[in-house]
Amino acid sequence: MGAAWIQGIPAAIFGVWLALSVLAQFPRWKKRMRRLDPLALLPDWSFFAPTPAKGDFHVLYRDRLPRETLFTEWIELPDAGRRSLLNGVWNPDRRQRKALFDVCTELAKRIQDTEGLALQGTIPYLLLLNRVSAVEREVPVEATQFMVMMSHGVGSDKEPDILHLSALHGMDAAPERVPEPGEKEAAYA
Numbered sequence: 358m359g360a361a362w363i364q365g366i367p368a369a370i371f372g373v374w375l376a377l378s379v380l381a382q383f384p385r386w387k388k389r390m391r392r393l394d395p396l397a398l399l400p401d402w403s404f405f406a407p408t409p410a411k412g413d414f415h416v417l418y419r420d421r422l423p424r425e426t427l428f429t430e431w432i433e434l435p436d437a438g439r440r441s442l443l444n445g446v447w448n449p450d451r452r453q454r455k456a457l458f459d460v461c462t463e464l465a466k467r468i469q470d471t472e473g474l475a476l477q478g479t480i481p482y483l484l485l486l487n488r489v490s491a492v493e494r495e496v497p498v499e500a501t502q503f504m505v506m507m508s509h510g511v512g513s514d515k516e517p518d519i520l521h522l523s524a525l526h527g528m529d530a531a532p533e534r535v536p537e538p539g540e541k542e543a544a545y546a
Contacts, residue, residue, distance in 0.1 A: 378399050378400055412509045412513075414461035415433055416504070417431040418502065420528075421500040421502075421525065434489065457488070460485055467479050486503065499527065505521045
């Protein structure tokens with residue numbers, strides 16, 4: 358009889374944990390449960406987003422070449438790999454795609470709340486500008502510009518919406534040779 362009682366302790370612990378986990382999913386109890394859970398042992402299941410995504414974001418950029426008034430064609434920011442059936446099991450690039458989606462979502466919110474130059478100082482804008490500026494180019498460029506578009510999902514006949522067209526941003530040309538320590542850097546600027 359003593360061994361059966363001891364074997365029931367883990368089942369009771371897991372049963373209480375399950376009950377508290379379910380209770381913590383309801384908005385009425387969520388805040389209270391989180392306060393009593395400093396180790397974050399209770400999961401936060403959110404299978405369905407409050408406002409599900411209705412399309413995909415696309416970030417495109419174009420460059421102005423030095424001493425020219427012409428721009429390159431719009432190029433879509435390289436995706437973090439193609440999607441395949443294997444992604445259901447192994448998907449190391451998922452976080453990069455999710456990060457880009459989250460930045461675009463936040464920028465879309467800021468566009469509604471912010472006007473003009475103030476938008477250029479926001480974190481999502483600067484993150485996108487940094488990502489676009491970091492793309493390797495085959496030729497030196499003088500300036501770059503990016504555009505955020507939203508498509509309306511697979512099978513939609515609607516044209517993508519332009520959410521934002523950035524200003525033109527100058528690109529600093531890196532020196533062809535990195536100066537050695539102690540050398541004058543001005544000679545290479």
